[in-house]
Amino acid sequence: MSTTFHIRLASxxxxxxxxxxxxxxxQLPWLESVGSGGQWGSTPRGNVEASQKKAFTRVQKSEACEGKPxxxxxxxxxxxxxxxxxxxxxxxxKxxxxxxxxxxxxxxxxxxxxLESTSADYVRSILPEIDEKSPFLYLFFLASDRRTSSINKGSGAFLINHAKEEATRLGIRRIAGDCWTGNGRKLVQFYESQGFKSIEDFEAGDQKWPGTVFEMRI
Ligand SMILES: CC(C)(COP(=O)(O)OP(=O)(O)OC[C@H]1O[C@@H](n2cnc3c(N)ncnc32)[C@H](O)[C@@H]1OP(=O)(O)O)[C@@H](O)C(=O)NCCC(=O)NCCS
Structure with missing residues (x-):
């Protein structure tokens, strides 16, 4: 039987x-191998305290918001x-x-x-924290598990489709996010293939990490 995808809330x-x-x-070795090492660098996040804290807070917030408008x-x-x-x-x-x-x-x-209802702090010159006239869901994180590449093809597209359904359910007509623009904007092309449009490029932090803010109206 073929592969079927199922979404559950994180816990x-x-x-x-x-x-x-x-x-x-x-993803880090793969990104490096395709010339996109500058996107996330080479330091694994699993043992980095700040990354652990951020991931914990995001899942905790998601649990706290369950069933909330x-x-x-x-x-x-x-x-x-x-x-x-x-x-x-x-x-x-296995x-x-x-x-x-x-x-x-x-x-x-x-x-x-x-997904969250506020934009990332480093894109605020392009997108406000919250836009009351045109509210959005912000795509804070999207990544597949490269170890499962035999069965994960299309997983990002599937999740983006779910984001659209979630936005519609909440009465929100816009999804926004940001991504790295290096390596010939290959990642931007992925988002464009999913229906997003780049609004404006930016450089974040002292390292001048090159990114773009994208959005999709639904
Ligand atoms: C983005 C992602 C979830 C999409 O998963 P998917 O729907 O299964 O789609 P694929 O993995 O087949 O990627 C689609 C295409 O985009 C390319 N792509 C995806 N992420 C890329 C990246 N970070 N840099 C360069 N190219 C990338 C893939 O190589 C693929 O190209 P191809 O069609 O020429 O083979 C997954 O590719 C991923 O986790 N990428 C690495 C992490 C990442 O960059 N996340 C987004 C952060 S904003």
């Missing part, structure tokens, strides 16, 4: 905060799982999966996404 009990950092760390303190963190036949998996990916069901199918966490 501290499931250690999804740690999982999100593992997703980032799984959109507000200036709104956030949701999601985990995308791929359901596959356990026999189709390599030993490495170790990342949950227990098999009676049909020999397992769920493997393959990607994560965080």
């Amino acid at each position: 501290l009990a499931a250690k999804d905060n740690e999982r999100f950092l593992a997703f980032v760390d799984s 959109y507000s200036s303190y709104w956030g949701r963190a999601y985990v995308l799982e791929a359901e596959v036949d356990v026999d189709s998996l390599s030993d490495e990916v 170790q990342l999966s949950g227990p098999p069901n009676e049909n020999g199918r397992v769920r493997v966490p393959v990607a994560g996404m965080v």
Whole structure:
């Protein structure tokens, strides 16, 4: 049977905060190999206290906001799982999966996404913290687990589609976010392929990290 995707809310009990950092760390060698090492650097985040704290806070906020309407303190963190036949998996990916069901199918966490109602602080010259006239959901985090590349194809696109559904459910007509523009804007092209449009480029921090703010009206 083929792969099916399922989205669940992230939880501290499931250690999804740690999982999100593992997703980032799984991408670092790949990013380097395609010439995008400047996007996230080469330091694994799993053991960095500031990264652990940030991931914990995002998942904690998501749990606190469950069932709450959109507000200036709104956030949701999601985990995308791929359901596959356990026999189709390599030993490495089997170790990342949950227990098999009676049909020999397992769920493997393959990607994560965080949405919030305020923009990132380093894009405020382009996008206000909150725009009351044209409110948005801000895509704070999107990453797949490179270790699961045999089954995660399309996971980012699937989660972005879920962001659109979530926005519609909340009565919000706009999704915004930012990404790195280096390496020939390959990542920007991915977001454009998903329906986003770049609004304006920026350089963040002392290192002048090159980025763009993008948005999609729905
Ligand atoms: C973004 C992401 C979740 C999309 O997952 P997906 O829907 O399964 O799509 P793919 O992984 O197949 O990526 C689509 C295309 O974008 C490219 N791409 C994705 N992330 C990229 C990046 N950071 N830098 C350069 N190219 C990237 C892929 O190489 C692929 O190109 P191809 O179509 O020529 O093969 C996943 O690619 C990912 O986690 N990338 C690394 C982390 C990242 O950059 N996250 C976004 C932060 S703003």
